[in-house]
Amino acid sequence: MKKKCLLTALFGSMVVCASAQISLSGKVVDARTGKPVEGANVRLEQTTIGCATNPKGEFLLKDIKEGTYTLRTSCLNYAPVTQKVSQSQKEMVIRLKGTTFNMDQVVVTGTGTHHKLKDSPVPVEVISQRDLQNANPSSFQDALVKLVPSISVQTTAMGTTLYVNGLPDKYLLVLINGKKVAGDISGSIDYDRINMDAVKRIEVLKGASSALYGSDAIAGVINIITDDPKSALNVSSNTRVSSHGRISESVNADANDGKLSAHLNYNYRTSDGWQLNPYEESKGELVETTKKPVYKNHSHNVSQTLSYAATERLSLHLNGNLFISENDRTGAYDYNNRHQSYTVGGTAKYLLAKRASYIEGNISTTNFRSFYDYINDAKTHKTGDEVLSKDQTYTNANLKGVFKTHENNTLFTGLDYVFEGLEPTETSKMLNNEYQSVYTLAAYVQDEVKLLDAISVVAGIRYAYNEKFKSQFTPKLSLMYQYSGLNVRASYAAGFRSPTLQQMYAVSESRGQITVGDPGLDPEKSNFYNLNIEYNHRLFSIAASIYQNDLKDKIEAEDIGTTPEDIENGITRRRQYRNIEKARVKGFDIGFSVRPFTGFMFGANYIYTDGRNRTEDIRLERTVRHSGNFNASWRKTWNDYTFNIAINGRYQGTRWSKTYGDAPAHQLWDINTRHSFNLKSVALEPAVGVENIFNYTDDRPYNSNYATLTPGRSFYVSLLVRFKQ
Template identity: 45%
Template sequence: MKKRCLLTILLGGCVVMSSLAQITFSGKVINAETGLPVRGANVRLEQTTIGCATNSKGEFKLKNVKDGEYTLRASCLDYSPLRLKVSKDKTNLLIKLQKTPINLDQVVVTGTGTHHRLKDSPVPVEVMSSEEIKKAGITDFQTAMTMLQPSLSFSTNAMGSYLMMNGLSNKYVLILINGKKLTGDTANNIDLSRIDMNSVKRIEVLKGAASALYGSDAIAGVINIITDQPKNLLTVTSNTHLEKYGQFTQGVTADVTTNKFGSYTSYRRQQSNGWRQNPLDEDGNVTDKVSSLAFDANVINQKFIFKPTDKLSLHTEGGFYDRLTDRPIAGYNYNLKYQSYNLGVGAKYLFSHSSYIDFNVSNDNYHSGYKYLTESGKYQIGDKKTVKKQHYYNANLKGVFRHSKAFKSVVGLEYINEQLNRESASVDKHVYTGAVYVQEEIKLLQDLQAIVGGRYVHHQEAGNSFTPKASLMYKLGNFNIRASYAGGFRAPGLDELYYYMHSRKTITVGSTDLKAEKSQYGSLNVEYVSSRFTASATAYINQVDDMINSRTTLLSAMSAEERQAIIDQATAVFGAQEITGLKKYKEYRNLDKALVKGFDTNLTAYLGYGFTLGGGYSFAYARGKDQDGNWTNINRSIRHTGSVTANWVHAWNSYKLNINLNGRVQSKRYYLVSGADDSAPGFGLWNLNTRHTFDCGKSFIVEPGFGVNNIFDYKDSRPYGSNYSSLTPGRTLYVSLLLKFRQ
């Protein structure tokens, strides 16, 4: 009996020791053709959180791995990923990666809310990698979207850049940073200066309604900016860009990564002296006002990640942004100032590689105002006035569960609270939104998969909404065929709900009776994918109903009772003296509808000998119907847009040369003002960029750059006040310098 007990104890101890046994995988990643080490390759054990980046010698080591069988995956930009089965201790693995000019294994998350390789995503998503952006010599978000995304366009005014996507305005485009909404606008234009391009890993663009997954505002599409999190122990970069008219950008990042801890810090300084397109205004008079304002801006972001176990990760992050214009005193009474700060915390628990729970709480705050250049009323020179405060609070609980190889579920709860304070407009309000969403990914056959889902929303003022989605993807050899349908909705903004403003003899009033705007979107996508050539074409239709717009009525056209009621209310708010000469009454209503039809095409081809050619074309027939039943072109919409990118790269030992030519051509931008045609003419912009990479030893890279922006010296030199096609000042030269250290 004693022997049996002793044997049982010994066997139990062996089982326990075996379960606690740990192994190590180590080796080297090399270029299969040259045999040279591949630095910065990502080596990871699938279905775990264990991974690292290769050092300057291409070496890697994965320690403290529980004994068992694993699939090791090695990947790197410009290389085809490689998988191999591993078990027991392996200390001399040699992994040979094949060079590829087209990244077919790019991972995306936008569109499904789960990770998919780009070529396998059931929803078509367009991706711009940091490498593509860097090759084009681009340092700001707006230029990246303009030159590399033909379906996006910008019209610029003194208050900010007005974004359009496939014929619909910026209020129908949801901009995310790592899946979190970017808030804060100037005159209803999202402040894009807050986006720090130095820390961007990739930008994912999803076109069409995506409200089932992302909620309000995603009627035209979603732009998700994914930031980088290097795997090296220490990575420090400095990126400097200098151009004519005092255009200067300085970015610095400092990242530290260990097995359990990560710290990611970024800072960007951007400034410009500004310029004018024409010294004359539309009446032929000399003006001191400028078309492109001088400014300086700073962005600081910090993120910490802590992984106490292989399954649990925690993070906290925050950022600060400020921007101040520098307008000439002769033409203006004040400068414009903007500030924002954001905070967020979150946790993620892995049940397996494909099943997890993710919880995030975030807060974004944005303030805009004036800094006076001259005395104005009670304000003295240098005084500051806050005009608008915006606060956005979001809590999101999402679970992703893979039941089998054929089924994956996404379920989530979301709570949003938005606050707006505008003292001058008598607005100090907040509104909440609650939502529940579900999505099911189904693999019907080996080459056929589907996604179905929906979101149910309750908005404090606009009531309840339900938005469905359905996507189907069929793989036929090298072809992917995708069909999608999605409902979209946009809840009325706080300005539209509660606005009460007196300006220029006009009273503008919001309404709590507004309904949510809704859309129906359908698309068909065909894509061809190979190792040297990819091409895609997407046809779509997007119908938007109950669009919110303002209707203006002359007080003289109203009945005496209606007119007196408006005057009495305005007098109580602003005072009798302030509303002297009041003539117009403007109110927000669900007045309009829109119908956008179009198609997009994209292609990328590797021509051999280091040459790559890419481009795209977008056609958007965007029409709107007003309350009188008239169909017209949607303001700021563009019918035809195209982009081209040609790149050549070659390496000589430790030196690599990259030459990039990129261009954008677009037709006129439609714009009607009080029935008069003020459309902006079509134009073309072409840029030539060179980058010179010097590999200075094991851990240090120096990369100077030189280039010409706007090669053919295009400039819209019409008088000040025109609806400019572009604010480019003409041909400019630039120099840049990237320094990178990693250990």
């Protein structure tokens, strides 16, 4: 009798459990044409449950615990749709409306928490996936030049430096999915490490952001968001070919069984390089040279991500990246440069049951190395020698929590640990020839409050303890007023940047010049003020901002004079890092976009920047006062074919330099066409375009302060092939 009761109870509990599961299935279609929308993301908010629609627009979500959920459906080129669900539904039909500009897209960089773009209390500039498709950039820096007028780029044979509102990228924090891209070449990261074929959007936050992001965020933050695998199986290949042997090939493979998903991406890039002028200046005369501003080069970039939805609320992620780049300077130098880095990391995220709250912990480590590979016999090395020139290690671990304590209140808090190490090498020796390292511990808290449905307040503070510089506090305060489509934002934020190990301890020699570190350096500090006004309408948007960023204890290398021993050893210049400057950057920007009808959009932006070295009362080195961009696009679909045409223009004013001479003002204009064929088992997207339509080149002698390294007018073709499941 007891056994019968037990079996009955067990069977009954199984029935109850089974009945407590719900499932959702149906189709996502275009609201105007009624045709299925492939690749739409259908997910239950605040859970790990979600999928992408198949070529027929179909989706299936199953094994869902009984309850009330918000179902969100989103897709590129469509406005997202949300709806409440509380029971099983079959043959659902979700209609998405096409849109040229999506103010409902979610951004995270401004506050560290999720906001719709139009509701973000801190102004964030977004380069969407559509923007990237329209511009079809050849690289990450190319995308920024075409689409973000406040960013200027200086590229030399040694690498690329970004300037944001007059400040170089040593003051800019670059993230991929919220994690720092660590390791640098002459102070700048190798931006070829960013594979544009894996990018979903780029969020640009300008101004001091140290309260949330710590050191290096004085000029701002760029957060690169990559795509997540949603389809059961997706394989794609993207090939781009242009002049001077420039080829880029990317292969992506995604797999998702609902619980476990994997994303593998490989990118190969190569270029034959080019000269802009066959002469260089030597002792006041022009002499022939084989040196190039862009040398023959190639790179390999492979990334792997594994994600596991352990439960409805717990997700686990592992990621790894390996990057190798090499150049060929045969005929100009005795050695080639090679750079390699690897990154490994893991993340665990738990969604709390109460509102939109979660706890997340992650850890990642990066090792970045540079080498000299000798191709000729030299004074100290033989052909084939490999010399390590830089060896950096960066490890970051953090634990953060977002707590929706009330419908109008969100608390964001966390702990952060950073460890940095720098090895002495043959070409970059250290003071006392010792390995150097430093750790930083930090705690931060931020509170977001919405008052009267019209005013939002964000207040936060970060406390950091650095092993070398002890305690540092950085507060922030942002206010936003909303009325209809009008947003008015005002903010203040403090910033700080710790001196790098290179600036404190390294002794570097290059071409007869020695630069020495100073262990007694102080951190650089800043105060940033910003006022932003924005109005959004269904047919147009307009925005304007005015800002000021004050820096003190700015670190620069100062000439300290040579010694008799230096002169005897061929050293012509000796410098040391010092806190020698105060600086102020102020300016304004204004921009608009117009969407008169579905499929068509055009817009323009203008940026004015006044950067001054207040110590010497001169302009900041390499600042650009006037810049702007223009873009226009049109998109039209006929049955299974979609045509897209886009024009992008960029004006950059004179880039001032006391040391190297000015770089001239110039304009670059591109036209891009993309053709999408949605076939039964494969999607094809060939593209054809012209870069630098008006054939501008800065063809001054080698080693000039070039305005741009473009080789002139270039034609390109590309082909994206995406196989359907």
